[in-house]
Amino acid sequence: MPQLRTSAAEMVAKARARIREVGTPELIARLGDPDLVVVDIRDVRERQRSGFIPGSFHAPRGMIEFWVDPDSPYFKPIFGEDKTFVFHCASGWRSALTVATLLDMGFEAAHLKEGFSTWEKHGGPMAYAEKKG
Numbered sequence: 001m002p003q004l005r006t007s008a009a010e011m012v013a014k015a016r017a018r019i020r021e022v023g024t025p026e027l028i029a030r031l032g033d034p035d036l037v038v039v040d041i042r043d044v045r046e047r048q049r050s051g052f053i054p055g056s057f058h059a060p061r062g063m064i065e066f067w068v069d070p071d072s073p074y075f076k077p078i079f080g081e082d083k084t085f086v087f088h089c090a091s092g093w094r095s096a097l098t099v100a101t102l103l104d105m106g107f108e109a110a111h112l113k114e115g116f117s118t119w120e121k122h123g124g125p126m127a128y129a130e131k132k133g
Helices: 008-018 024-030 044-050 061-068 093-105
Strands: 020-022 036-040 084-088 110-112
Touching (some): 061 093
Parallel strands (some): 020 110, 036 084
């Protein structure tokens, strides 16, 4: 087994110490705010299997730095809007690392601390992809 200098859990803890975290009840209360963009970085299969936050923008984790960078050929105009961005994954680990990386790039964002895993339990609205076929 390789000897790592830093564990994934340590990286997440360091990221969380320097980024803005939003609790699930707070994000639920802000849904519908025209200045808010909820960004789901989970894999498309996770969204299909577990559902998603209605109105959320799907941005796969592997492309986010390129989609946010206006100089990238992959830039998505939504990230050039003057909005409040809250990123989420399933448990809050991937989104914490993502937001820390975006902060390093100069892009202001927050993340959903608990991730999508507690969304339904807190009474958050759900949407599901239409079944194909």
